[in-house]
Amino acid sequence: MNxxxxxxxxxxxxxxxxxxxxxxxxxxxxxxxxxxxxxxxTLFIALNEIREKQDGSLQFDFVCRAGVCGSCAMLIxxxxxxxxxxxxxxxxxxxxxxxxxxFELIGDLSVNTGNWLRGMSERLETWIHTDKRVDxxxxxxxxxxxxxxxxxxxxxxxxxxxxVAACGTARMRKDFVGAVGINKLxxxxxxxxxxxxxxxxxxxxxxxxxxxxxxxxxxCHDVCPKELPLQTQIAFIRRKMVSMGFK
Ligand code: SF4
Ligand code: F3S
Ligand code: FES
Numbered sequence: 001m002n003x004x005x006x007x008x009x010x011x012x013x014x015x016x017x018x019x020x021x022x023x024x025x026x027x028x029x030x031x032x033x034x035x036x037x038x039x040x041x042t043l044f045i046a047l048n049e050i051r052e053k054q055d056g057s058l059q060f061d062f063v064c065r066a067g068v069c070g071s072c073a074m075l076i077x078x079x080x081x082x083x084x085x086x087x088x089x090x091x092x093x094x095x096x097x098x099x100x101x102x103f104e105l106i107g108d109l110s111v112n113t114g115n116w117l118r119g120m121s122e123r124l125e126t127w128i129h130t131d132k133r134v135d136x137x138x139x140x141x142x143x144x145x146x147x148x149x150x151x152x153x154x155x156x157x158x159x160x161x162x163x164v165a166a167c168g169t170a171r172m173r174k175d176f177v178g179a180v181g182i183n184k185l186x187x188x189x190x191x192x193x194x195x196x197x198x199x200x201x202x203x204x205x206x207x208x209x210x211x212x213x214x215x216x217x218x219x220c221h222d223v224c225p226k227e228l229p230l231q232t233q234i235a236f237i238r239r240k241m242v243s244m245g246f247k
Pocket of ligand 2: 170
Protein backbone atom coordinates (compact mmCIF):
# COMPACT_ATOMS: atom_id res chain seq x y z
CA MET A 1 0.00 0.00 0.00
CA ASN A 2 1.57 3.35 -0.96
CA UNK A 3 1.13 6.68 0.79
CA UNK A 4 -1.73 7.78 -1.47
CA UNK A 5 -3.85 4.66 -0.90
CA UNK A 6 -3.10 4.25 2.83
CA UNK A 7 -6.31 4.62 4.83
CA UNK A 8 -6.42 6.73 7.94
CA UNK A 9 -6.57 4.94 11.28
CA UNK A 10 -9.34 5.47 13.81
CA UNK A 11 -9.31 8.61 15.87
CA UNK A 12 -8.80 7.41 19.44
CA UNK A 13 -9.88 9.34 22.49
CA UNK A 14 -7.81 8.24 25.46
CA UNK A 15 -8.96 9.56 28.82
CA UNK A 16 -6.35 9.38 31.56
CA UNK A 17 -6.87 9.91 35.28
CA UNK A 18 -4.39 12.65 36.13
CA UNK A 19 -3.29 13.27 39.69
CA UNK A 20 0.04 14.02 41.28
CA UNK A 21 -0.15 13.44 45.05
CA UNK A 22 3.24 15.16 45.43
CA UNK A 23 1.93 18.49 44.09
CA UNK A 24 -0.19 20.37 46.68
CA UNK A 25 -2.37 22.05 44.02
CA UNK A 26 -3.06 18.82 42.04
CA UNK A 27 -6.69 17.61 41.94
CA UNK A 28 -7.77 14.26 40.42
CA UNK A 29 -9.27 14.83 36.96
CA UNK A 30 -9.77 13.00 33.67
CA UNK A 31 -7.84 14.41 30.71
CA UNK A 32 -8.69 13.27 27.20
CA UNK A 33 -6.07 13.01 24.46
CA UNK A 34 -6.84 12.39 20.81
CA UNK A 35 -4.53 10.57 18.45
CA UNK A 36 -4.70 8.58 15.25
CA UNK A 37 -4.42 4.83 15.61
CA UNK A 38 -1.61 3.17 13.65
CA UNK A 39 -1.14 -0.48 12.68
CA UNK A 40 -0.15 -2.63 15.62
CA UNK A 41 -0.51 0.24 18.08
CA THR A 42 -0.36 -0.80 21.73
CA LEU A 43 -1.24 1.37 24.69
CA PHE A 44 2.49 1.61 25.30
CA ILE A 45 2.95 3.19 21.86
CA ALA A 46 -0.09 5.43 22.30
CA LEU A 47 1.02 6.73 25.71
CA ASN A 48 4.52 7.42 24.47
CA GLU A 49 3.14 9.34 21.52
CA ILE A 50 0.96 11.38 23.86
CA ARG A 51 3.92 12.11 26.12
CA GLU A 52 6.19 13.04 23.19
CA LYS A 53 3.74 15.17 21.23
CA GLN A 54 1.03 16.38 23.60
CA ASP A 55 1.95 16.37 27.28
CA GLY A 56 5.46 15.69 28.54
CA SER A 57 4.26 15.64 32.16
CA LEU A 58 2.22 12.43 31.79
CA GLN A 59 3.53 9.78 34.22
CA PHE A 60 3.46 6.04 33.49
CA ASP A 61 5.90 3.14 33.84
CA PHE A 62 7.44 0.84 31.24
CA VAL A 63 10.66 -1.16 31.17
CA CYS A 64 10.54 -4.23 28.93
CA ARG A 65 7.62 -3.47 26.55
CA ALA A 66 7.23 -7.25 26.22
CA GLY A 67 5.02 -8.41 29.10
CA VAL A 68 8.00 -9.46 31.20
CA CYS A 69 8.75 -6.76 33.81
CA GLY A 70 5.19 -6.15 35.06
CA SER A 71 5.70 -2.40 35.43
CA CYS A 72 3.09 -1.16 32.92
CA ALA A 73 0.02 -2.58 34.69
CA MET A 74 -2.90 -0.14 34.88
CA LEU A 75 -6.69 -0.08 34.76
CA ILE A 76 -7.69 -0.29 31.10
CA UNK A 77 -11.37 0.48 30.73
CA UNK A 78 -11.68 -0.44 34.40
CA UNK A 79 -9.88 -3.79 34.19
CA UNK A 80 -6.28 -4.41 35.33
CA UNK A 81 -3.98 -5.25 32.43
CA UNK A 82 -0.59 -4.64 30.86
CA UNK A 83 -0.45 -1.57 28.63
CA UNK A 84 2.45 -2.94 26.56
CA UNK A 85 0.49 -6.09 25.69
CA UNK A 86 -2.82 -4.37 24.91
CA UNK A 87 -3.48 -3.53 21.28
CA UNK A 88 -5.67 -0.47 20.82
CA UNK A 89 -7.56 -2.29 18.08
CA UNK A 90 -8.87 -4.66 20.76
CA UNK A 91 -10.53 -1.67 22.44
CA UNK A 92 -13.18 0.84 21.42
CA UNK A 93 -12.41 4.31 20.08
CA UNK A 94 -12.84 5.74 23.56
CA UNK A 95 -10.45 4.28 26.11
CA UNK A 96 -10.13 5.10 29.80
CA UNK A 97 -6.91 4.60 31.73
CA UNK A 98 -6.38 4.85 35.48
CA UNK A 99 -3.67 3.73 37.90
CA UNK A 100 -3.97 0.35 39.60
CA UNK A 101 -5.93 0.78 42.83
CA UNK A 102 -4.60 -0.56 46.15
CA PHE A 103 -0.95 0.41 45.55
CA GLU A 104 0.70 3.69 46.50
CA LEU A 105 0.13 6.25 43.76
CA ILE A 106 3.28 7.94 42.46
CA GLY A 107 1.46 10.06 39.87
CA ASP A 108 -1.03 9.64 37.00
CA LEU A 109 -0.68 5.98 35.86
CA SER A 110 2.44 5.23 37.88
CA VAL A 111 2.12 3.25 41.11
CA ASN A 112 4.62 1.78 43.55
CA THR A 113 3.95 -1.96 43.55
CA GLY A 114 7.48 -2.68 44.80
CA ASN A 115 6.96 -1.65 48.44
CA TRP A 116 3.91 -3.83 48.90
CA LEU A 117 5.37 -6.81 47.02
CA ARG A 118 8.55 -6.61 49.05
CA GLY A 119 6.59 -6.58 52.33
CA MET A 120 4.52 -9.56 51.21
CA SER A 121 7.63 -11.48 50.12
CA GLU A 122 9.36 -10.81 53.44
CA ARG A 123 6.31 -11.94 55.36
CA LEU A 124 6.03 -15.19 53.37
CA GLU A 125 9.84 -15.56 53.20
CA THR A 126 9.72 -16.32 49.50
CA TRP A 127 13.20 -17.68 49.15
CA ILE A 128 14.71 -21.15 49.46
CA HIS A 129 15.41 -22.06 53.07
CA THR A 130 18.25 -24.53 53.28
CA ASP A 131 21.27 -25.09 55.47
CA LYS A 132 23.16 -26.71 52.60
CA ARG A 133 26.10 -24.65 51.39
CA VAL A 134 26.14 -23.96 47.68
CA ASP A 135 29.34 -25.15 45.98
CA UNK A 136 29.63 -23.12 42.80
CA UNK A 137 32.16 -25.60 41.37
CA UNK A 138 29.69 -28.49 41.56
CA UNK A 139 26.89 -29.23 39.14
CA UNK A 140 23.46 -28.27 40.44
CA UNK A 141 21.43 -31.15 41.84
CA UNK A 142 19.27 -32.88 39.29
CA UNK A 143 15.52 -32.29 39.36
CA UNK A 144 12.88 -34.32 37.56
CA UNK A 145 11.84 -32.46 34.38
CA UNK A 146 8.14 -32.63 35.35
CA UNK A 147 8.87 -31.01 38.72
CA UNK A 148 11.12 -28.36 37.16
CA UNK A 149 8.34 -27.63 34.67
CA UNK A 150 5.73 -27.29 37.45
CA UNK A 151 7.97 -24.85 39.37
CA UNK A 152 8.73 -22.92 36.19
CA UNK A 153 5.01 -22.59 35.50
CA UNK A 154 4.44 -20.80 38.82
CA UNK A 155 7.67 -18.80 38.45
CA UNK A 156 6.19 -17.06 35.40
CA UNK A 157 4.59 -14.48 37.73
CA UNK A 158 5.88 -11.04 36.73
CA UNK A 159 4.69 -9.29 39.92
CA UNK A 160 2.55 -6.88 37.95
CA UNK A 161 0.00 -6.51 40.77
CA UNK A 162 -3.05 -7.01 38.52
CA UNK A 163 -4.39 -9.86 40.68
CA VAL A 164 -4.19 -7.76 43.84
CA ALA A 165 -5.72 -4.70 42.18
CA ALA A 166 -8.69 -6.81 41.06
CA CYS A 167 -9.25 -8.50 44.43
CA GLY A 168 -12.10 -7.41 46.71
CA THR A 169 -10.39 -8.84 49.80
CA ALA A 170 -7.27 -6.76 49.15
CA ARG A 171 -9.41 -3.62 49.13
CA MET A 172 -10.52 -4.43 52.69
CA ARG A 173 -7.25 -5.83 54.05
CA LYS A 174 -4.06 -4.07 53.06
CA ASP A 175 -1.90 -6.93 54.40
CA PHE A 176 -3.80 -9.63 52.50
CA VAL A 177 -1.16 -11.67 50.66
CA GLY A 178 -3.28 -11.87 47.51
CA ALA A 179 -3.11 -14.42 44.75
CA VAL A 180 0.46 -13.37 43.97
CA GLY A 181 1.48 -14.36 47.51
CA ILE A 182 -0.43 -17.63 47.49
CA ASN A 183 1.12 -18.49 44.12
CA LYS A 184 4.59 -17.81 45.52
CA LEU A 185 3.91 -19.98 48.52
CA UNK A 186 2.81 -22.81 46.21
CA UNK A 187 5.95 -22.35 44.12
CA UNK A 188 8.34 -22.68 47.10
CA UNK A 189 6.33 -25.57 48.58
CA UNK A 190 6.95 -27.52 45.39
CA UNK A 191 10.69 -26.88 45.48
CA UNK A 192 12.52 -29.85 47.07
CA UNK A 193 15.50 -27.61 47.91
CA UNK A 194 13.37 -25.72 50.45
CA UNK A 195 13.74 -27.51 53.79
CA UNK A 196 10.92 -25.76 55.67
CA UNK A 197 8.41 -28.03 57.40
CA UNK A 198 4.73 -27.93 56.41
CA UNK A 199 3.94 -26.15 59.69
CA UNK A 200 6.58 -23.45 59.09
CA UNK A 201 5.38 -23.05 55.56
CA UNK A 202 1.71 -22.70 56.11
CA UNK A 203 1.43 -20.92 59.43
CA UNK A 204 2.43 -17.59 57.84
CA UNK A 205 -0.77 -17.67 55.76
CA UNK A 206 -3.06 -19.35 58.32
CA UNK A 207 -5.15 -16.25 59.06
CA UNK A 208 -7.50 -13.78 57.38
CA UNK A 209 -4.61 -11.86 55.83
CA UNK A 210 -3.55 -15.16 54.29
CA UNK A 211 -5.36 -18.00 52.58
CA UNK A 212 -8.44 -17.81 54.83
CA UNK A 213 -9.09 -14.19 53.85
CA UNK A 214 -9.61 -15.22 50.23
CA UNK A 215 -13.32 -15.20 49.44
CA UNK A 216 -12.88 -17.09 46.15
CA UNK A 217 -13.85 -14.05 44.12
CA UNK A 218 -11.49 -15.29 41.36
CA UNK A 219 -11.02 -11.91 39.70
CA CYS A 220 -7.30 -12.59 40.21
CA HIS A 221 -7.56 -15.65 37.99
CA ASP A 222 -9.50 -13.74 35.31
CA VAL A 223 -7.09 -10.81 35.01
CA CYS A 224 -3.67 -12.46 35.41
CA PRO A 225 -1.85 -11.52 32.18
CA LYS A 226 0.36 -14.60 32.43
CA GLU A 227 -2.69 -16.85 32.81
CA LEU A 228 -1.28 -18.51 35.89
CA PRO A 229 -3.43 -21.26 37.42
CA LEU A 230 -4.30 -19.11 40.45
CA GLN A 231 -7.65 -20.74 41.12
CA THR A 232 -6.01 -24.17 41.34
CA GLN A 233 -3.21 -22.95 43.60
CA ILE A 234 -5.57 -21.21 46.03
CA ALA A 235 -7.84 -24.28 46.22
CA PHE A 236 -4.85 -26.61 46.69
CA ILE A 237 -3.28 -24.59 49.49
CA ARG A 238 -6.60 -24.12 51.27
CA ARG A 239 -7.41 -27.85 51.13
CA LYS A 240 -3.93 -28.70 52.36
CA MET A 241 -4.22 -26.31 55.30
CA VAL A 242 -7.66 -27.58 56.30
CA SER A 243 -6.31 -31.15 56.23
CA MET A 244 -3.52 -29.98 58.56
CA GLY A 245 -6.06 -28.60 61.05
CA PHE A 246 -5.85 -24.89 60.18
CA LYS A 247 -9.24 -23.15 60.31
FE1 SF4 B 1 0.57 -10.45 37.87
FE2 SF4 B 1 -0.48 -12.91 37.65
FE3 SF4 B 1 1.71 -12.51 39.14
FE4 SF4 B 1 -0.66 -11.60 39.96
S1 SF4 B 1 -0.07 -13.75 39.73
S2 SF4 B 1 1.27 -10.48 40.04
S3 SF4 B 1 -1.60 -11.02 38.02
S4 SF4 B 1 1.53 -12.24 36.93
FE1 F3S C 1 -9.11 -12.26 45.78
FE2 F3S C 1 -8.57 -14.11 44.02
FE3 F3S C 1 -9.30 -14.79 46.46
S1 F3S C 1 -9.69 -12.23 43.66
S2 F3S C 1 -10.64 -13.15 47.06
S3 F3S C 1 -7.42 -13.74 45.88
S4 F3S C 1 -9.84 -15.82 44.59
FE1 FES D 1 7.20 -4.65 30.99
FE2 FES D 1 4.78 -3.99 30.09
S1 FES D 1 6.60 -2.81 30.03
S2 FES D 1 5.36 -5.76 31.21
